[in-house]
Amino acid sequence: MITVYGYLGAPRPALVDAAASASLVVGGRRHLDALAVPDGRRLVLGRIDPAIDAIRALPAGADAVVVASGDPLFYGVVRRLRAAGLALRVVPEVGSLQAAFAAVALPWDDALLVSAHGNDPAPALAACRTHPKVGLLTDPRTGLGEIVAATAGLGRLYVLAERIGEEDERVRVLTEDEAAAVTPAQPHVVLVLAHHPDDPAALGAQHPLAGGPREDLP
Numbered sequence: 211m212i213t214v215y216g217y218l219g220a221p222r223p224a225l226v227d228a229a230a231s232a233s234l235v236v237g238g239r240r241h242l243d244a245l246a247v248p249d250g251r252r253l254v255l256g257r258i259d260p261a262i263d264a265i266r267a268l269p270a271g272a273d274a275v276v277v278a279s280g281d282p283l284f285y286g287v288v289r290r291l292r293a294a295g296l297a298l299r300v301v302p303e304v305g306s307l308q309a310a311f312a313a314v315a316l317p318w319d320d321a322l323l324v325s326a327h328g329n330d331p332a333p334a335l336a337a338c339r340t341h342p343k344v345g346l347l348t349d350p351r352t353g354l355g356e357i358v359a360a361t362a363g364l365g366r367l368y369v370l371a372e373r374i375g376e377e378d379e380r381v382r383v384l385t386e387d388e389a390a391a392v393t394p395a396q397p398h399v400v401l402v403l404a405h406h407p408d409d410p411a412a413l414g415a416q417h418p419l420a421g422g423p424r425e426d427l428p
């Protein structure tokens with residue numbers, strides 16, 4: 211059985227148990243360290259192909275655990291594992307963007323959720339200029355600094371959510387000037403808002419299509 215567990219801050223008890231007994235545990239180094247997975251049973255996730263090969267090489271009936279941040283179905287590993295033909299069980303966690311919106315008590319059904327993580331960041335940064343409520347997954351190359359530069363002069367507010375769920379988690383609401391002076395910790399997500407989260411205007415409007423009205427649909 212291959213089980214993909216989401217992880218945000220602290221592992222759920224079922225993940226702790228599964229990681230203690232699985233033949234192979236695949237995940238980021240900080241996740242594997244937190245689960246105290248010994249060298250002989252761990253594979254640190256970098257490129258996905260070696261992980262797929264290692265899972266396929268397990269004897270029939272062996273258990274593999276894959277640890278992924280947040281919701282593994284949202285910009286996570288599940289697409290590539292399933293595309294490789296692996297049958298999976300998925301145990302999701304709260305996603306990092308969901309947690310960031312919760313930290314400032316803002317509904318997110320009207321938000322545009324985008325990823326600059328390992329992608330061409332241009333579409334995600336463009337969305338921040340045109341949409342009033344955007345949640346961005348970042349990576350070490352495209353983070354708060356690049357987001358602020360792409361939205362300079364628009365009067366946006368930035369919710370910087372660093373290391374969600376960890377002991378040093380920090381969530382701040384920053385103006386453009388404040389955000390430009392911050393070097394964020396990794397990992398982090400950023401909400402780019404046209405209104406301060408405490409302004410009722412930031413609540414936005416509920417729309418049948420998540421992310422708000424679309425000009426190309428009725």
Ligand SMILES: C[S@@+](CC[C@H](N)C(=O)[O-])C[C@H]1O[C@@H](n2cnc3c(N)ncnc32)[C@H](O)[C@@H]1O
Pocket residue numbers: 218219278279280281282283284285286304305306307327346347348349350371372373374375376397398399
């Ligand atoms: C490949 S994406 C995975 C997103 C994940 N599936 C989710 O639902 O949150 C990785 C990015 O998610 C964000 N992220 C993941 N864990 C985080 C955490 N604990 N605190 C803040 N951001 C996090 C960061 O922007 C990170 O670069």
